[in-house]
Amino acid sequence: MNNQIPLDQVLHGDCLEILPHIPSGSVDLIFADPPYNLQLRRELWRTELSKVVGVDHEWDRFSSLSEYDEFTRKWLAECQRCLKDSGTIWVIGSYHNIFRIGSILQDLGYWILNDVIWIKHNPLPNLRGTRFCNAHETIIWAKKCDNDKKYTFHYQALKAGNEDRQMRSDWYFPICSGSERETRDGRTAHPTQKPEGVLRRIISASSNPGDVVMDPFCGTGTTAAVAKALNRRYITMDKEEAYVGLAEKRLAAVSPELMNEPLSILESRRPKVPFINIIESGLLLPGATLRLKSKQKVLAIIHGDATISALGHRGSIHKVGALCLGTPTCNGWINWYYTDEASGDEMLIDCLRSVRF
Ligand SMILES: C[S@@+](CC[C@H](N)C(=O)[O-])C[C@H]1O[C@@H](n2cnc3c(N)ncnc32)[C@H](O)[C@@H]1O
Known part of the structure; x- marks a missing residue:
């Protein structure tokens, strides 16, 4: 051979x-x-x-x-x-x-x-x-x-x-x-x-x-x-x-x-994790704020029912994201950032899904 x-x-x-x-x-x-x-x-x-x-x-x-x-x-x-x-x-x-x-x-x-x-x-x-x-x-x-x-x-x-x-x-x-x-x-x-x-x-x-x-x-x-x-x-x-x-x-x-x-x-393909799981597991707390990727000045507040509100709109991370961006749709997971407490870094909320779920 x-x-x-x-x-x-x-x-x-x-x-x-x-x-x-x-x-x-x-x-x-x-x-x-x-x-x-x-x-x-x-x-x-x-x-x-x-x-x-x-x-x-x-x-x-x-x-x-x-x-x-x-x-x-x-x-x-x-x-x-x-x-x-x-x-x-x-x-x-x-x-x-x-x-x-x-x-x-x-x-x-x-x-x-x-x-x-x-x-x-x-x-x-x-x-x-x-x-x-x-x-x-x-x-x-x-x-x-x-x-x-x-x-x-x-x-x-x-x-x-x-x-x-x-x-x-x-x-x-x-x-x-x-x-x-x-x-x-x-x-x-x-x-x-x-x-x-x-x-x-x-x-x-x-x-x-x-x-x-x-x-x-x-x-x-x-x-x-x-x-x-x-x-x-x-x-x-x-x-x-x-x-x-x-x-x-x-x-x-x-x-x-x-x-x-x-x-x-x-x-x-990620398993579908609803945003409510992130709140329920304490990864983000009600009252915390999110920023939009492309509109840093827009601040959204997270509510206890896992909706967010910004610029007078309230709804899901996707819906409020689309309304704030003026686009027909928006994948909130890859548009909203939170501030990581430990490092102070701005992180995409999508990272939270891969950490825990
Ligand atoms: C435990 S059996 C493997 C059974 C196999 N997994 C199956 O599902 O049929 C081990 C096999 O290794 C062969 N064997 C033993 N010593 C060997 C060697 N030095 N070189 C190559 N094959 C050998 C034996 O003839 C036997 O068929």
């Missing part, structure tokens, strides 16, 4: 051999679902005598924790090199490996932004009844390093899709099942296929259409499939040939979704 970016392909091979060929600073976002090093010692059976499809594959076996750490350090360092300065990485894991991964991420200089808990509606019960039912996985989200580069996070779009409430770090998704689960010869094709919903939230929250999304542990190709559906480019790889074929087949059936408007447009 030369050092071209292998976009929109499923590569076959060990990520430790493939990643060094990916050009530095070429990737916007990484999602990694690495081996968990589950160290399963015995087979698990359900009460109705069906065997649990656990992870006892060769790709999940390491001779010791230090061998696992060494492997983790190598692929995480390569991923860091591949990321753009503004890039971020998400790594999913369970209690078996996530603490080791978190510590290695920090040792390498990544800057942790969040740890998200994926809470499973329908977890596998603890069949031996010896521990709590393990009902969640942890997903660490980190920046390439502690730099000043702005990373992508579609805060407003997430909030808008969450009934106008901030999206939290506890996410509820069922485990991958039913028609979403990839099968081969009528059997589950991969033991750890992740739900598309989790990837959809991650990719749409932290990348833009056209961005390059990389997954060094492709499996059934969930990351690549969601990236393609969301109009992103992908780079992915797996060392098991059978999974490469499975992912290629899955990807061939995915069509990019028609998006009426990209997230960036949605994000730039």
